[in-house]
């Protein structure tokens with residue numbers, strides 16, 4: 001499967017990136033800073049897109065340019081109030097918008113997997129409900 005992975009420079013994403021490559025998926029990393037990818041990983045990737053996970057247009061461009069079938073999001077931290085504000089809702093919204101638009105344009109839906117811990121269940125977005 002052609003997979004766009006967001007958050008590949010993070011704790012979970014870097015491990016998932018290696019696991020996807022080991023399982024012979026074609027993996028494209030979506031990162032803010034490619035120099036933060038683990039040493040040796042860049043050579044094993046099918047491509048790297050630079051962008052902001054809060055911008056649907058950046059994600060959609062990466063999906064369509066690389067003809068991805070799936071998006072895995074590990075970007076963003078699911079900090080729960082009152083300890084901190086999470087940017088995960090904005091990231092989930094952007095990923096969902098990008099997946100819906102790219103799926104409509106290519107005529108078949110993409111698979112999307114979100115990682116965010118239990119608090120992701122509280123993200124209020126109608127689009128996520130449509131995805132269900």
Ligand SMILES: NC(=O)c1ccc[n+]([C@@H]2O[C@H](COP(=O)([O-])OP(=O)(O)OC[C@H]3O[C@@H](n4cnc5c(N)ncnc54)[C@H](OP(=O)(O)O)[C@@H]3O)[C@@H](O)[C@H]2O)c1
Nearest residue numbers: 007009010011012032052053054075076077078115116117
């Ligand atoms: N670690 C755990 O044990 C654990 C357990 C359960 C659930 N989770 C959930 O898994 C997710 C990832 O956790 P983690 O521990 O891997 O976090 P992390 O190490 O802080 O990694 C976060 C990743 O998100 C990227 N990111 C953040 N904002 C971005 C943006 N606007 N655009 C593009 N990339 C962005 C970061 O990129 P930069 O390198 O550029 O900052 C980094 O690659 C979180 O939602 C967390 O709640 C984690």
